[in-house]
Amino acid sequence: MIATLFEPFGYSFFNNGLAVATLAGALCGLLGVFVVLRGMSYIGHGLSHAVFGGAAASAVVGINYFIGAGIWAVVSGVLIGRIARRRIIGADAAIGVVTTASFAIGLALLNRYGQAKKSIEAVLFGSVLGVQPADIWAVSIVAVLVGLLVIAFYRRLLFATFDPDVAQVTGVKVAWVEALVMMMLSLTILVTMRVIGTLLISALLVIPAATSRMLTNSFARMLWISPVLGAVSGFVGMNASYHLDTSASATVILVAAIGFVVVYAATGLRGRVRVAHVHHI
Template sequence: MIAEALSYPFFQRALIAGLLAAVACGIVGTFVVVRGIASISGGLAHAAFGGVGLGYLAGFDPILGALGFGLASAVGVGVAEQRLKQGIDTLVAMVWAVGMAVGIVLIALAPGPEPDLMGYLFGNILFVPVRFLILIACMDLLIGFLVIFLFRRLEAVAFDEEFATVIGMRVGTLSLLLLALVALTVVILIRVVGVILVLALLTMPAAIARHWTDALAPMMVVAAGVGAACITVGLFFSWMLASMFSADLPTGPAVILLTAIVYAISAALRHLLSARRPATREALQD
């Protein structure tokens, strides 16, 4: 049955899209988790939906609209955070809701048949065009290149922003860059799991990886691997259900639920192992 699935070009494209998305979500998700910017990331995902609406209204690829809106919101939120210092929570909530409202209004104004809204909200990985694969591959390369090139700096700012400021690092610029990377990743993931479920893939694989690693670089690698495995298995699982029971199991939610189960198992295992191995805690007590 697996071989049969793999013989369909649309399934191959879905699998490639999923694996490429896992790379971005492993790398960027690690920063999201250790820096605690999950809610900002959620805001960016929903803001990007405004761009989807603009794409429909103006007649260009909605993903490009999402990219534009996502990046603009990243810069907006990032600058506001640095200026305001406080109240970022409210700002994120506004961006979150206003982005959705803009998207819905623009789609309503757009001529022609109602587009596949569910696909943007909950993902539509089974019907990705080849040009989208090329787009994700390019974004992966860009994210990978920037993170490798600036790894030490991004790590330093995530670890201790105040110290980074004091020694004269360009903390503001680096923080904005990180938010821009989050925006790129969010746009990739919208296609895979949709606006509403983006946060799960951005946080859970990295959180699982944190159970088993204690440095950023290995955490990124493990997170990407976990994400890739969950997306692959989720994809096959929904395929099998569809062909066996002709039940239409949406892939995005299936992937998320699977990742959540893996998280629960990983957390329980980690807890059991560290309880049985007090040696790792010894150092904390002296």
């Protein structure tokens, strides 16, 4: 029994995948706090779809994925900003237009020029088992960078996330802080997309943060609970996927979702108990 549990650790491809999935979980969990609290989960969703176009284009043209998709993500971000400025359209529609078009370009390019099916599937659902050392490096570097930036900008990030108008008046450069969040988000999506896949990355940006919000009323505590939940989801999900023979990224998301449901039920129950106590008084 125990031997079966440890069986996957004998394969280096599994260990690589496990390391990246755990790190990616922590990273997405950390940034997810801002995504969830600012109500911008659609941006995470959209950006990951936009990056897909960049990934496909760079594969076809034959340039490095990180450079090609990185440039593509920045261009999409700028386009979204420009289109959203026309008030009649609005940011959510602008994101919808730019990112789905970008996604469609990616699909068309892969159909026409790519090695077709295999790579499309890899990008949509990720391929934890195809993880290369470069991915481990990329995720590690971005995780450390994002961690340091969140610590260094903690005060400004908190103020600008909670109350941008007043932060601005108090001297926080809110536009810069927002650009910083977008940059961290783009980097995170860029390095984790090949692991988790376009379709599921937005889930990892939302679920651990939403779960941690139910567990605490403190922003500071959310900033460590959410990455821990993300990392645990990555670790447990990877192992479960090996034993259950299910898609790695899907299993990671399912583990995170089960955590959400358990906490949702438990905190709901606790709330009801509290109400019952109040009624007794």
